[in-house]
Amino acid sequence: MGIQATQFHLEPGFDGTLQQQIQQMVSQGILAGRFLPGEKMPSSRELAVRLGISRITVTLAYAELVATEYLVARGRSGYFVSENAPLPPHYTLANTDPAELFDWNKVLGDRYAGHLHLLARPPNWREYEFPFIYGQPDPTLFDHHNWRRCALEAHGLRDFDAVTSDSYEQDDPKLIEYIVRNVLPRRGISAHQDEVLLTLGAQNAIWMCAQLLLSRGRTAVIENPCYPGLREVLQHTNCPVIPIDVDAAGLPPERIPEGAGVVFTTASHQCPTNTTMPMERRQDLLTRSAEKGFVLVEDDYEFEMSFAKQPTPALKSLDRAGSVVYIGSFSKSLFPGLRLGYIVGSPAFIREARGLRSIVMRHPPGSLQRTTAYFLSRGYHDSMLNRVGKAYGRRRAVMDKAIRDCGLEVAGAGAFGGSSFWMKAPEGVNTTELALSLRKQGVLIEPGQAFFDPADGNVQFYRLAYSSIPSARIAEGIERIAAALR
Structure with missing residues (x-):
């Protein structure tokens, strides 16, 4: 019995190449027990037409699956699931939820998960137009x-x-x-x-x-x-x-x-x-x-x-x-x-x-x-640092001017460079609340409360980084922050 091309569907959000996605679909189908040893795969032409992609992409994916023994090529007959392919695991799922039987809250000692929200940023932070967040790489600058x-x-x-x-x-x-x-x-x-x-x-x-x-x-x-x-x-x-x-x-x-x-x-x-x-x-x-x-x-x-x-x-x-x-x-x-x-x-x-x-x-x-x-x-590291330093220098100059033009207050000095400004909001402003409201405008900032001793209750500071935002967007982002503060 042959495996039908209709069983394959491309995922729009797949993190990889088309070739890698085909390899994953086939290998997961075999490991899940849906594709059995000896079953014939769709031809490269048939699968390419089904998925709307190039035939060579399917051919290369099949060749890689042959090399890893998931598939075997048989002359003019085509590709088949290999008898030597990894076997799907054999296990029986429990009918009850273990969480209903055991109370982990009683046996856990120290708790470590409470701090994970302190500097949390949205998982899709790259989709924000003005990401003034710290410590994240800029793919345009990496070698x-x-x-x-x-x-x-x-x-x-x-x-x-x-x-x-x-x-x-x-x-x-x-x-x-x-x-x-x-x-x-x-x-x-x-x-x-x-x-x-x-x-x-x-x-x-x-x-x-x-x-x-x-x-x-x-x-x-x-x-x-x-x-x-x-x-x-x-x-x-x-x-x-x-x-x-x-x-x-x-x-x-x-x-x-x-x-x-x-x-x-x-x-x-x-x-x-x-x-x-x-x-x-x-x-x-x-x-x-x-x-x-x-x-x-x-x-x-x-x-x-x-x-x-x-x-x-x-x-x-x-x-x-x-x-x-x-x-x-x-x-x-x-x-x-x-x-x-x-x-x-x-x-x-x-x-x-x-x-x-x-x-x-x-x-x-x-x-x-x-x-x-x-x-x-x-020497690649030093060359990249030189390029990053020049880019950061330009971004810092743009941000410094925008901050001064908008009348915002810089709280910390950065004479040697770095990748951020430490800022102070006006009296009475809670920057944790400010950060949440700015997200609706496509702006990400880091509220400063997490940096202070909890006994302080200090919510007046915030950090603006320029490591992940292009120079062309900085001024408008700063203007939106200033408008929100006003």
Whole structure:
């Protein structure tokens, strides 16, 4: 019995090529048990006419399905479902809903899902005309061609063992070498390979630092406002957390209380105000760390986005006592979905961090490490950063002018560049409500409440990013924000 062409339908929203969609329809039909071994497939001509596509597209899809043993070609007879095709799973669905039999609310310990809405953006945010949202990549600026080349090379036969073997707790030596010899020196940091550990982004690095440093009731000090993910991580350590309000120069060292165990700071590019801590204050902070015995955890995010002027040296580069743990990430300079970052610290700290990581996930995926290593070492990363920096510089200039023309208030300085403005709304404006009303006008902004200590109840600030919006749309978007505020 043959499989009819009428059983195939193209999905308009399919995320892939037509060839891939045909391959998926056939393989899923076989795995679901609808297409049985030995059954004849529609001819390539018949299926092409049915779907309204090119015959060569169907032919290429069938050829790929033959290569993966879902189909077999029999001379002039056509294509058939292979006897060697993967078998559909055999299972019987339960007649009752397990949720009706077991109360998970009684057995769950700590709750982690409550923070997921803090900086939530619509899933279809790219469809909005004015997306002033932070941290999302602009596909027009990314080097797709060379990233694909590096990925293909990383998945070739030469690197097969490196990317497919279980490396246990070890990292890709090519990527570690590039970070030590090229990335860290740009921040003034000198480190050996045993002082660097790869992580699944900065968030994962922050979690590991908290786990290793905040035991036995040690006190954590954080900036206010700060990166919301940091506050959520610390909440689950059950340690005392003291927020300190930042000023125009960042975190005031003199306000760090006695007994502080760990101080988390974004000294070079404060999150979210964009303030850069001056050199005198950095030296004061390091001196107090050495004298008082507290650890400094430096999240050096967005240093690659310093297109306006050269960034100041990292706090870690000035560290003479060895009390600074440095966190870096490729999320902003490459793309956030990569989830690849790194920690730099003393060998003793990195040794324990490596042990902690091995318990949870061993190491980040080898294929991503090797692809990133090639993309960095071949110079593609620096070339792309140069292009991104110029584009961000143009967008920032347009946004700065639009903000001034509309009389909006900028609350944070960004002398080195970055990708956003930290804004302050007039008295009495709730920016969470403002953000919801602006969505109806096609405008997305980030309300600032999530960045502040919950006890503050601060709803007056908001963030405007220009990383995902073209220059031509910025002025009109800012005008709509100003009109809503009026």
